[in-house]
Amino acid sequence: MSLMDSLAAGFALVGNIEAFLMLFIGLTVGVIAGAIPGLSATMAVALTLPFTFAMTPINAILLLLGVYKGGIFGGSIPAILIKTPGTPASSATILDGHPMAERGEAGRALGMALYASCTADAVSNLALILFAGWLASFALNFGPPEFFALILFSLTIIAGVSGESLLRGALSALAGLLLATIGLDLVYGTNRFTLGNPNMMGGLNFIAVLIGLFAIPEIISMAWNPVAHLGKTRALGKSRCTWADYKNSFKSIIRGSMIGVFLGSIPGIGAAPSAFLSYSEARRTSKNKDNFGKGEIEGVAASEAGNNGVAGATLIPLLALGVPGDVITAIIIGAFMVHGLQPGPMMFILNVDIIYGLFIGLIVSSVFLLLVGSVAIRGFRFVADVPKRILMPGVLILCIYGVFAVNNNIFDVGVMFVMGWVGYIMMRNRIPAAPFLIAFILGPLLEDNFRQSMLMSGSDPSILFRGPITWFFWFLTFVTVFAITRSTLRKKVPLS
Amino acid sequence: MSQKSLHLRLGIVASLFALFLVFYAIPTYVFSPSNVGNIILSPKFWPYVLAGFTAIIGLGLLFNAVTSATDTPFEDEETGHPEGSAPWMRLGALGAIMVLVMVGLPLLGMVWTAMLAFAACAFLFRTRHPVAALVCAVIVPLLLYAFFAHVAGVAIPQGEFVRLP
Known part of the structure; x- marks a missing residue:
């Protein structure tokens, strides 16, 4: 199929009001959820997932992508106005955004956050469109040993960079891998850790595990400390972001977008490190470097460009290789599976209309984000006023309905509760949940x-090193382990 | 809490868990056909590999804790920590609500159980808007029921007492 044919197929799929309406609703829900501290973009995507079961695949994925993109931007609103990041990715935005809000320039900071986010989002979508197809055609050469090496590399990097410690990240990933062994054996069909319960023979339900890990711990945290969320909201002020502000920060925005694209396309790194790297690069090269940390608008632009630049790029490994780049794309891969689609190189052959439909939807999403974001900035006060002690019980009820709806099975609700406590214990012990879910x-x-691979080679392990592609991934795995271990040791033994 | 004490605790738990897997859980709960000659292809092989890596990580955490010179607390440790036994009691109460939800779902049905759970949680979290909480406790489960039962076509459990249309 030629490029024009693929584009036409994509247009045929999304060229209707319903698809764009879903995208718009997704962005709105995402911005609102991201703007409420404690309701992260991850939680928003997870809670939206059950509502997509009755939709067509393209509408469902567009809705979830809208929530994802909206959530990442929405997180910057409370970061600037109440010094509480709505999502972890917005932590860097606080550094300059909140000082600006304190001196009455919240409107200007939020405006810049929006423009930087939309620009970075567009750059990221472009990167996705340019590179995903190319990577997928390359990945068609992969066999089981290559995929094994790739997944091992992805898990290594996810475990290493998701939290503060490689060891705790690895422990989390191993727990996820162990949980994934529950069910019938893939080859022989014998029971593994099913405890004789027929509900566990198909393995634990993915949506129950993810909602349990990412939504329930927030509710449990609220029981632990019901007043932890209370903060002081700053007024928007009268100053607005001008064209001159945007022009002066443009270099940092583009640099941040590129950093976001690069880091986002590597599985596991995610938006927060990208935002901080973009911020530190902008500070290093800026004429106003002394103002960074005191309310420099270029700092807001850089951090927002860094975290939004990741959004489209994380879909590159997802669509091309079937490997989720971060937790949110891990949830989106679940949505693909629920709708009978398997992301990966074959999707570019079998479901090219959906791929191009998504590309078109993503381009439109940058424009919609600008519209929704502009309104959200003004309406944040209403969002901030939603009492969290009523919101969280609502989230709990939504979780119960949503998880039940997957398989019409009460057992899944129990799995969600158990995973919620597991997630809470992990949170209290500073064990990152992302490696757990992605490993699962x-x-x-x-x-x-x-x-x-073992069946192909007659149990000869040398097949796992059979060619340049496997060597490449093994090399990357060892480099990752070496680099993370070295940086951990350096932190432990400070240079004198 | 410091990294040293955290890693010590996690190291002990991970090592014990690995031993539990190797000596009890895998032999008891993972079944392999008797005709599998090659251990690499056995259903038990992968769990044993993971248990081995868990042991290695556990030992790594212990080694890290033992060799760590400093014992300083984490910089971002929660400072406004609620004191006393009240937080633990609230956690226990939330756990009890979850257990009651599991019992109530087949008995009362999802809508009524959700209403009770919503109200119980709102009061557990000491809401400052009790009337709004009660109104939401009735409306939210009904709206979700309407969506999932009539739009998404999910067979929401109705319970044994009051059935909804």
Whole structure:
């Protein structure tokens, strides 16, 4: 199929009011959820997922992508106005955004956050469109050993960079891999850790695990400290972001977008490190470097460009390789599966209309984000006033309905509750949840590819090193482990 | 809490869990056909590999804790920590609500159980808007029921007492 044919197929799929309406609703929901401290973009995407079961695949994915993109931008609103990041990715925005709000320039900071976010989002979408197809065609050469090496590399980097410690990240990933072994064996069909319960033979429900890990711990945290969320909201002020502000920060925005695209396309790194790297690069090269941290608008632009530049790029490994780049794309991969789609190189052949439909939707999403974001900035006060002690019980009820709806099974609700407590214990012990969830998703793939490789080679492990592609991923894995271990040791033994 | 004490605790738990897997859980709960000659292809192989790595990580955490010279608390440790036994009691109460939800779902149905759970949670979280909480406790489960039962076509449990259209 030629490019024009693919584009036409994509247009045919999304060229209707319903698809764009879903995208718009998704962005609105995402911005609102991102703007409420404690309701992260991840939680918003997870809670929206059950509402997509009755939709067509393209509408469902567009809705979730809208929530994702809206959530990342929405997180900057409370970061600037109440010094509480709505999502972890907005932490860097606080550094200059909140000082600006304190001196009455919140409107200007939020305006810049919006323009930088939309620009970075557009750059990121462009990167996705340019590179995903190319990477997918390359990945068609992958066999089980190559996929095994790729997934192992992805898990290594996710475990290493998701939290503060490689060891705690690795522990989290191993727990996720172990949980994924529950169910019937992939080759022989024998029981593994099912405890004789037929509900566990198909493995634990992915949506129950993810909602349990990412939504329930927030509710449990509220029980632990019901007043932790209370903060003082700053007024918008009269100053607005001008064209001159945007022009002066443009270099930092583009640099931040590129950093976001680069880091976002590597599985596991995510938006927060990208925002901080973009911010530190902008501070290093800026004429106003002394003002950074005191309310410099270029700092807001850089951090927002860094975190939004990731949004489209994380879809590159998802669509091209079937490997989620971060937790949110891990949830989106679940949505693909719920709708009978398997992301990966074959999707570019079998479902090219959906791929191009998504590309078109993503381009439009940057424009919609500008519209929704402009309104959201003014309406934040209403969002901030939603009493969290009523909101959180509502989230709990939504979780119960949503998880039940997946399989019409009360057992899944129990799994969600148990995983919620597991997630809370992990949170209290500073164990990152992202490696757990991604390992839970990739675990069966990792094992399946390993065992297929062994079957192909008659149990000769040398097949796992059979060619340049596997060597490349093994090399990256060792470099990642070496680099993370070295940086950990350096932190432990400060240079004198 | 410091990194040293955290890693010590996690290291002990991970090591014990790995031993539990190797000596009890995998032999008892993972079944392998008797005709599988090659251990690499056995259903038990992958769990054993993961248990081995868990042990290695556990030992790594212990080594890190033992060799760590400093014992300083984490910089971003929660400072406004609620004191006393009240937080623990609220956690226990939330756990009890979750257990009651599991019991109530087949008995009362999802809508009524959700209403009770919503109200119980709102009061557990000491809401400053009790009337609004009660109104939401009735409306939110009904709206979700309407969506999931009549739009998404999900067979929401109705319970044994009052059935909804």
